Amino acid sequence: MSASAQTSVASVRRFSGRSKRVLPGFGLSLGISLFFVSLVLLLPLTGLVVETSGMTWDQFVFTITDPRVIESYKVTAWTALAASLFNGVFGLLLAWVLVRYEFPGKRLIDAVVDLPFALPTAVAGITLATLFAQNGWYGQWLDKLGIEVAFTPIGIVVAMAFTSIPFVVRTVQPVLEELSPADEEAAVSMGASDGRVFRKVIFPSLWPALVTGVALSFTRSLGEFGAIIFIAGNTPYVSEVTSLMIFIRLQEYDYAAASAIASMVLLVSLILLFAINLWQSRYLRRLEGR
Amino acid sequence: MSLHKNRVGDQPWVRRTLIGLAMALTVIFLVIPVVVIFTQALCAGWSTFAGNIMDEYTLHAIGLTLFVALLTVPLNLIFGTALAWSVTRFKFPGRKLLITLIDIPFAVSPVVAGLLYLLLYGRNGWLGGWLSTHDIQLMFAWPGIVMVTVFVTCPFVARELIPLMQQQGSEEEEAGVVLGASGWRIFRKITLPNIKWALIYGVILTNARAVGEFGAVSVVSGNVRGQTNTLPLHVELLYQDYNIVGAFASASLLAAIAILTLVAKAFVEWRQAKSELSAPETRGV
Structure with missing residues (x-):
């Protein structure tokens, strides 16, 4: 009996690690968390497994390699890449200006950067579609230049870029704030050009955060739906994104096909999520969670 | 400068x-x-705008949207606080995995999120079959909308609290234990004042997303006007009907909520910065 008591004490010690469990509420808080995570996040995944396991391998492959679906992967991938690269540049510019300079309107810009997260995607969608339509405020000017945005893949890029702008700004901003000025000032005082100091001194400590922001923006763009469907025109083989393909299959009551495509999308997003988390814990340890 | x-x-x-x-x-x-x-x-004048807002279906959509947010926010507040408490105050195997798992809704496409729920609880799903023999309908009805909204918004509160609680450490709470305070009292008197603003921040973000969620809700709602149409879905419906002015009238309500969210957020950030400055003062248990 004392042996079993000892092992249980030992196992508690082992589980609690170095800090002994002094604080109350471990069972309650972990219980609520595990119950919630299982019920809300993990249980729904079983539905997808059951649905896809009802298909034969050939059916599965046939569904996910349907030419129209393949086109949607391609469109989604390149538009998401273009949007997140645009946000890499725009986001870095915004973060730089917000951290380095004082100017009238700065607080307004800082607040408005988060608008895409606060504004419902459907509202963003109809607004961008209206702005970029041929008779819209932006569309009529772009039309004169011969550029069509609404109802083309470029419209998808615009919608994706809009909905994911805050990611880059909010990951780069804290790193820029904490950058120590010493090296930079030394380099500048020794007469190095701004461009050179930026490349040699600032960028090396900045790029892990920039990569994280761009990757988050890319992940979000891959899954974006609400903002895109209004501006994309949704032409098969041209401007259909993959989340729309899933939606279309659902409306055809083809749950199996929807699940097969969704499982591919889910797989890619989970891989990206774990990769980003791993990357962050390696390079951005101090900024975890910001 | x-x-x-x-x-x-x-x-x-x-x-x-x-x-x-x-x-x-x-x-x-x-x-x-x-x-x-x-x-x-x-653009068609104030009276048209008022007419669009006072429309029977628009009013119903507003009501449903508020109802969904009202159920979602408290649920995620409890979950987010419990999760943050367990992962920042204790060490246990699987802790890191748990922190990564709660990010799933941020990475998953909203359409996929809706589909997951539809497959499980829909009439052909393995749980849905059982539910429908007991006359319980979750999908294409308001419970389904609440469920997917909870899924989509569950990381926000936890994400705000975890870094803050990690940074603050648990010395103050441990002192409370030594002084013999009960767990609930420690939470109310020590933890809550420390995390108050982050908590409010998380609630604001949860609420904004709960009000505005489109993709996931549109998969499980069934879009029945006057029944399962939330405000963002209503915007889409009007837009597809070429009632552009009507669509933007409803959209302007959502935009107003978004602007209020940004203002509230700026205010909370300002208060947070202020309370960080006055942090070193000791608090009574």
Whole structure:
């Protein structure tokens, strides 16, 4: 009996690690968390497994390699890449200006950067579609230049870029704030050009955060739906994104096909999520969670 | 400013160019779209706008949207706080995995999120079959909308609390234990004042997303006007009906909520910064 008591004490010690469990509420808080995570996040995944396991391998492959679906992967991938690269540049510019300079309107810009997260995607969608339509405020000017945005893949890029702008700004901003000025000032005082100091001194400590922001923006763009469907025109083989393909299959009551495509999308997003988390814990340890 | 005379980008012309560029892009991409929402909503006059808002179906959509947010926010508040408490105050195997798992809703496409719920609880799902023999309908009804909204918004509170609680550490709470305070009392008197603003911040973000969720809700709602139509779905419906002014009238309500969210967020950030400055003062248990 004392042996079993000892092992249980030992196992508690082992589980609690170095800090002994002094604080109350471990069972309650972990219980609520595990119950919630299982019920809300993990249980729904079983539905997808059951649905896809009802298909034969050939059916599965046939569904996910349907030419129209393949086109949607391609469109989604390149538009998401273009949007997140645009946000890499725009986001870095915004973060730089917000951290380095004082100017009238700065607080307004800082607040408005988060608008895409606060504004419902459907509202963003109809607004961008209206702005970029041929008779819209932006569309009529772009039309004169011969550029069509609404109802083309470029419209998808615009919608994706809009909905994911805050990611880059909010990951780069804290790193820029904490950058120590010493090296930079030394380099500048020794007469190095701004461009050179930026490349040699600032960028090396900045790029892990920039990569994280761009990757988050890319992940979000891959899954974006609400903002895109209004501006994309949704032409098969041209401007259909993959989340729309899933939606279309659902409306055809083809749950199996929807699940097969969704499982591919889910797989890619989970891989990206774990990769980003791993990357962050390696390079951005101090900024975890910001 | 003058403190960092010798830093990159301090020459007036670089400064002016970068600020100008950032402002121009912000106005083009973020400010004008908001202006467009309100001009479109009001372009047929105030009385048309009022008529669009007072429309029976619009009012129902507003009610349903508020109802969904009212259920979602408290659920995620409890979950987020419990999760943050367990992962920042204790060490246990699987802790890191748990922190990663709660990010799933951020990575998953909303359409996929809706589909997951539809497959499980829909009439052909393995749980849904059992539910329908007991006459319980979750999908294509308000419970389904609440369920997917909870899924989509569950990381927000936890994400705000975890870094803050990690950084603050648990010394103050441990002192409370030594002094013999009960767990609930420790939480109320020590933890809560410390995390108050982050908690409010998380609630604001949860609420904004709960009100505005579109993709996931549109998969499980069934879009029945006057029954399962939330405000964002209503915007889509009106837009597809070529009732552009009506769509923007409803959209302007959502945009107003978004602007309120940003204002509240700025206020909370300001209070947070203030309370961080006055942090060292000791608090009674």
